Amino acid sequence: MYVDLHCHSYYSDGAQTPEYLVSAALERGLTHLALTDHDCLCGVEHLWKTMPRAALPSKQEGWRQLNLIAGVEISCDWNGLEIHVVGLLKELRTPTLDALLKEQQNHRRLRAESIAEKLDAAGTAGVRDYLAALPATALTRSHIADFLVANGTCKNKQKAFKSYLGRRGKAYVAATWASLDRAVNAIQSTGGIAVLAHPSRYPLTRSKLSRLIKDFHAAGGEAMEVSYANLDPTSKKRLLELANEHALYHSCGSDFHTLESGWTALGKYPRLEPSATKNAIWEHPRWHSIVTSGRAVFAQPNEESEP
Incomplete structure (x- = not known):
């Protein structure tokens, strides 16, 4: 089992097409891939339209199968801190999830407009046209940082966040996200599994991180x-x-966004030791139904992928 259950396409803040992710996953030998764009399902829907459910090919030795899982990464609020929850979905659409994602996307558009107004006031125009030309459904500060680098305002994205988009930046606008409870409930409405994303990246002490995980489980x-x-x-x-203390299954993912990032690649993360796989997410009772609700792609042994 070689999974990557967290990656992004250009429908949110990734740089690649969904097709690229599929091709790269096949090349790297992944068995399962979840596309988890921020607050949107457009990338998944795009793949679902072009890759209908496939029956297993005739059992020929060496055939490679990649299972595609519907996913999403929802930004949410926990005690004033932005937290991300990945949803591995059984049903792609439910009224509860749709309503939440619509609100999240609308907030992202409003925040982008507020940031654009502040950039205008600072003498940096053009971000609206830049954003309008993107394929992204979920607009992020990362897109605006790309604009600030592209037009020469900032040397790199780190400088863009420090000078403009971070809490002390000239164009900072606070986010308003759904509650943690609501995000988890929306994922549950699909029959899916809610996964707390990259817990060590939040600016929390050990005791507060434990409290977050406790609240997430509750x-x-x-x-x-x-x-x-x-x-x-x-x-x-x-x-x-x-995870063991709070009886949570173990999930893995690269959080891949772009080839330009030197610290990650699709499928690149420390693999689970055998002792940890007994509680791996693929042992969850609903794992099979989630996988079989997705799509499957097959490649012959001599088929070359060109990601």
Whole structure:
């Protein structure tokens, strides 16, 4: 089992097409891939239209199968802190999830407009046209940072966040996200599994991180990422301990966004040790139904992928 259950396409803040992700996943030998764009399902819907459910090919030795899982990454609020929850979905659409994502996308558009107004006031125009030309459904600050680099305002994205988009930046606009409980409930409405994303990246003490995981579990969360890109062994061990302490399944993903990022690639993360796989997310009772609700892509042994 070689899974990547967290990655992004250009429908949110990734740089690649959904087709590229599928091709790269096949090339890297992944068995399962979940596309988890921020607050939108457009990338998944795009794949579902072009890749209808496939029956297994005749059993020929060496055929490779990639299972595609519908996913989403929902931004939510926990005690004033932005937290991300990945949803691995059984049903692609439900009224509860649709309503939440519509609100999230609308907030993203309003925030982008507020940032554009502040950039105008600072003498930096043009971001509206830049954003309008993107394929993204979920607009993020990362897109605006790209604009600030592209037009020469900032040397790099880190400078863009520091000078303009971060809390002390000239164009900072606070976000308003759904509650943690509501995000988990929306995922549950699809028959899916809610996964706490990259827990070690939040600016939390050990005790507060434990409290977050406790609240996530109380809200109905069933899994958390215990292995992802750039995670050191000490942090990974601590996350495994916390997951076991709160009876959460173990999930893994690269959080891949772009080829330009040197710290991650699709399928790149520390693999789970055998002792940790007994609680891996693929042991969840609903895992099979989630996988079979998705799509399957097949490649012959001599078929070359060109991601």
